[in-house]
Amino acid sequence: MNARVTLYEGANILFPEGPRIVVAVGPFGYTVRDVTGGVHEVSWTDVQPARAIVDGRVDAVAESLMAVLSGLSDDALQESLDKLEVVLTMRTGFALGHPALARPGEPYSLFNPARKVSDSKKCEAMATILAREALLDRRRQRNLEAGKATPRARVGAVSQRQLMNWLADFDRPINGGLLALVDKRRVRRHSAFGGLDPEVRRIADDIAARIDGTQAVRSIDELLRRTLLALKAEGLDSLDPPESTLRTYLTQAAQAAGRTTRSHTTKKLRGVLALTAYPALRPGQVVAIDVTRSDTFCVDPWTGKPISVEIITALDVCTRVVLALRVVPRSANAIEAGLILYDVLRPFSQVVEPGQVHDWRWAGVPETIGSIEDAVAEAERLSARPLLGEHPIPGLLPDAIRADKGSIFTGRYFREVCTLLGIHLLLSRGKKPTDNAFVERWHETLQRCLLQLSGHKGRNVSQRGSDAGKIVVDKKGRAVFKGDGPGLTPRELELRLREFICTDYHRTRHGGLTVVDHTMEDRSPAVGMTPLEVFDALLAAVGRLHVLQRPDLLYDLLPQLWLTIRHDGVEYKDLTFDCAELDDFRSVPKGFFRDQDRAAPFFMDPRDLSRLWFRRPDTGAVVEVPWRRAFQLQAPMTDLVLKAATQAVKRRGGTNTTINKDSVQREILEAVNDIASIDRLRANPDMVDWKPNKVAAAHLRESRSQFDHAEAAEAGARGTRRTSRGASSKGTRAGASRSSSPPAFDPTQTAWPTLESQEGEP
Incomplete structure (x- = not known):
């Protein structure tokens, strides 16, 4: 029912009282004639989209009948239309109710209203006709011989008394016509548990509302028991709700919540779901x-x-x-x-x-x-x-x-x-x-x-194969995943x-x-x-996106430390860091870097604590300040590694006040290096909490830290230009030679120029 049509004179419209023929079309509505010859004015708003177009004729449906017919199955709809044709044939002699829509052989003389045959005789004759039609129905006969029930898509044989009831229902002034011929057992309606008292539904809803993912899944029997106990606690046990209806009500509520606690939580969170989405309108928003x-x-x-x-x-x-x-x-x-x-x-x-x-x-x-x-x-x-x-x-x-x-x-x-x-x-x-x-x-x-x-392990453990993650060595000495390829x-x-x-x-x-x-x-x-x-x-x-770009941009994002520069360097976490670049700042006065003391800002990378970084206030250059014993390291010294090593030294009493700083740093160095070797790691009882996967993570983080800092140093060596966020949209281009490997951007091929493009604007 999704095609709108243009009505014309002679169109057939299905009303609750039966089919009607359009006899006139006007600006505010149309005129129809019913099966009795009566003329009615109908507003344009009372017709829904066409139900079907057969042989050029519109088979429309009136508004008041649309809701009922749309809720019927195809079999129920065809059965109702068959009943309508039977009743119209007995009333008018025509299956569609109008001489203009007569079928071959119509009208039937027995059912001609001019003969004034009684309804009893008409029903007796129609019962005989329907019985013969049932005998001629091959499908019905095959089902009968096989002992099968015929689908209720056809009327079949009907008794005289049943036909008399159809006529009486069709002639009712209220809710008569086609609506009276629809089998009420086949109408898709739900009473919305109207048989349950509102108080019973309220308590059942309270019990069902607890299915929110915070509690274990309960059976329907348990929910029913809790509902009955809640009714008794509130003094409503006299309501005596029907158990089957209440059980169905609770079952529907449990099914709506889902079968698992995860689905329970999801349903609960749907209450905060936004109805609209905020669109991002530009890059970077x-x-x-x-x-x-x-x-x-x-x-x-x-x-x-x-x-x-x-x-x-x-x-x-x-x-x-x-x-x-x-x-x-x-x-x-x-x-x-x-x-x-x-x-x-x-x-x-x-x-x-x-x-x-x-x-x-x-x-x-x-x-x-x-x-x-x-x-x-x-x-x-x-x-x-x-x-x-x-x-x-x-x-x-x-x-x-x-x-x-x-x-x-x-x-x-x-x-x-x-x-x-x-x-x-x-x-x-x-x-x-x-x-x-x-x-x-x-x-x-x-x-x-x-x-x-290679090495794909699936989205979850249920998709993981038995050989997933198994590494073997191939003939070339490469580590490959078993049954797969090189890792x-x-x-x-x-x-x-x-x-x-x-x-x-x-x-x-x-x-x-x-x-x-x-x-x-x-x-x-x-x-x-x-x-x-x-x-x-x-x-x-x-327009152009202005982004802060300079070689030492990395250090703006690293955590900052305030440490005092002494003649022996700076101390952090019982470690001493020093380099020649600090010589000019070992005796600076108070307030040189900040007001309250002589501390200077240093940058710290938790992925590699073997060195710090210091930005010179005179040149703005970032210099590396290594740990004095960094050259003896055999393992990555991340923040977690240093913390574990320091705790191991403290557990064996290596940080008491009688030991000097060199001894403490030497013991920390030994504890850190124990992590580099799996054998030494397992032999050290103070490092028993460390696992090989932690060692792998420390190696990965240190190597990535070295890569990032080397990249920043390379960018500084190339003379990367600095661009402020509020620069002009014209911009400038710093002159520098193009790096040989890998090649830089080609301005004629991409929308983003290189940092090494030539100075000035064309």
């Missing part, structure tokens, strides 16, 4: 960040054992561009969550060559020149670029960060980083992953890459995921990014856009 466990095992490069890692992703909500991705050991900590913002601020590029795919390279500042039409044309041209070449990953300064309420995002460090950069922190509601739906959906897209890699280290997994982002995800048309153009069909391939196409187009519309 909202960046979604989340952490997920990798569904692929990695090989620990230090122990050769399989390990699990996690993936941190930053996704621009407006354009769906992946701005940053890091693979970190489980479980991710606050410093790794903060440094993902360091990657978001920096634009990257990736070079794809015939025999090699390079890592993401810090490229420069995102910039656009030209009108929106030029940007769209450029985006269309770039969509057909070959796979080989350079692929951009834009950088931006977010207005807001969307993250969950994990401790790494709600902790002090991450909040301080957001405050430093002027970023609003938007936290998702508890147990509502749909608040960060875009990055959650990205995790599903990421499966397309993870499924192709990837965490660093190699990160490179593979970044390659997938540049060469696959950013180049694939995104189903959530479409162009609103009514001249295009919804399924037209021209409607879909890739994430980078949308970023280019919107970047031209909103």
Whole structure:
């Protein structure tokens, strides 16, 4: 019933009293003639869309009858229409009630109203006709011979008394006509448990409301027992509700809540679901960040054992561009969550060559020149670029960060980083992953890459094979997963995921990014856009994104310490750090760095506490201040490793006041180095709490720290320019020679120029 039609004179409309013929059509309604010849005026609002069009004739349905017929099954509807034809035949001699709609052989002389035959005779004759029709029904006869019941889609043989009742029901002035012929047993109606007293339903609802995920799943019998006890406690046991109805009511409530406590919690949280979504209108307005466990095992490069890692992703909500991705050991900590913002601020590029795919390279500042039409044309041209070449990953300064309420995002460090950069922190509601739906959906897209890699362990333990995570050595001496292929280290997994982002995800048309153009069909391939196409187009519309860029940007995001520079260096956590760069600041007066004392600001990386960093106030250069015994380290000295080593020294009494600082540092060094060797680690009773996976995590974090600081030092050596956030949209280009490996951006091929582009504007 979904096609609207134009009524015309002679159209057949089905009313509750039977079919009527349209005899006239006017501006405010239409005129119809019923089976008795009476004429009625009907308003336009009383007709629903057409039910069917047969041989050019409209078979419409009146408004008052629509609700009943739409609730009937096809068999019940056909049975009701058969009854209507039987009654109309006995009343008018025509099956459709009108001479204009006469079928071959109509009217039947016996049923001609002019003959004035009694209803009893008519019903007797019709009963005979229906009995003969039933005998001629081959399907009914086959079912009868096979002992099967015939579906109630046909009238079949009907007694004379039953036909008399049909006529009486049809002639009723109220609720007569076709409505009276509908089998009430087949009408899809529900009394909404009207047989239950309102007080009984109230108490049952209170019992059902406790199914919210906080309690164990209860059986229906237990819910029924508690409901009856609650009725008795309130003095309502005299109501004596019907047990079967009350049990059905509680069963329906339990089914609506779900079978598990997880579904109970989900249903409870639906009450806080928003009715509308706030759209991100431009790049950088909202960046979604989340952490997920990798569904692929990695090989620990230090122990050769399989390990699990996690993936941190930053996704621009407006354009769906992946701005940053890091693979970190489980479980991710606050410093790794903060440094993902360091990657978001920096634009990257990736070079794809015939025999090699390079890592993401810090490229420069995102910039656009030209009108929106030029940007769209450029985006269309770039969509057909070959796979080989350079692929951009834009950088931006977010207005807001969307993250969950994990401790790494709600902790002090991450909040301080957001405050430093002027970023609003938007936290998702508890147990509502749909608040960060875009990055959650990205995790599903990421499966397309993870499924192709060796060591895949499945989405959960039910999908994990018996050989998952088993490492063997092949003939070439390589560590391979049993029955699969060579395993990837965490660093190699990160490179593979970044390659997938540049060469696959950013180049694939995104189903959530479409162009609103009514001249295009919804399924037209021209409607879909890739994430980078949308970023280019919107970047031209909103103008250049000014992002703070300088080689030492990393140190602005590291935790800061205030330590006093003495003649023997600076002391932190019983360790002494010193270098020649501190000579000019060993005897500074009070208030030189801050008012209250002689302390100076140092930067600390919890992933590598073998060194600190100090920014010289005269030149602004960041210098490394190593630990005096750092050259003797054989193990990574992260914050957790140093804490464990210090506690081990304290447990054996190595930090009492009679021991000098050199002895304390020597014992800490020995305790840290015990972690480097699994054999020494197991032999040291003070380090019994340390597990090999902690050692692997410490190695991964230290190596990543060295990579980040080396990258910052390389950028400083290249003379990376500094750009303030409030700079002019024109901008400047620092002159420098282009690095040879990997190649920088080609301004003629991408929308983002390099940091090494030439000085001045064209």
